[in-house]
Amino acid sequence: MLSDLRTLLLAQSPITALVGAAGVFVGYADQATPLPYLTCDQTDSEEFNTLDGPSGSFRMLALEVDAKGRTRGEAQQLAETVRVFLKDYFGPAGTQVIDAVIVDGQFASVEPPISGSDQKTFVVTLELRLQYHPQ
């Protein structure tokens, strides 16, 4: 689903206008990746299992989407663009179909400069839960 979420986000022009055609990464981005960009990762899952069905036929994934920028304002603008798109989204996402997205929270942080650079990385993290029936 993470790669499907990446596909969905990269299909949105307000997002690619900020991060470029490939600026969404699953897990982490390479050190030399220019800011701003997005990373997505899974922190938990809930499997809605039944006595009769196959395991995992209805799932809820807990995700963190990190919006990373050169300034706090840049990271916040990117995070808000993603939040506005995802908060009520349901429909196709890559090979999957999202049933519902729940935005649980948002917080900011700062990553120290990478060796040889003075540029800090400003991060705004969106905490989401995503419900879907795996295809």
Next chain:
Amino acid sequence: MAISKCKGSFLKLSIASTLTAIPHLIGFQHQGASSKSFRSTALDTVGAYEQKEMTGYSDAGNISAELFYDPAGAPHQAITDLIKTPAKSVWQMGFADVGNTVQDLSVAGVKFGTTVAMDDGLKASIELELEGDPDFPT
């Protein structure tokens, strides 16, 4: 004596004379089955303890179940139909033990409720009031 798993256990409802599995069950309980007694303690009963005798009757108890609810699904609609048009109904409870034990049941009353929660699937809870013999395996 074996310890059995639960996945694969089922409840079936007779719909148009065909036992049909109720889909999306999360779990169910059969509770309250009991043999009935009355207090037979008299003024001349010897000793401190109460005396009891059997009435000769037993109660089959009830079954409560929780499921992910599909309002558009025929099997779930058949359950609420029993409330819209009250009628006794034929059910079957089956276990996932080695012998796939089943119990054939007669239900005289049905309760139904739904739960809607933001971070969960649409759920329903049902309660079936059993009558007659609950068909315990022997």
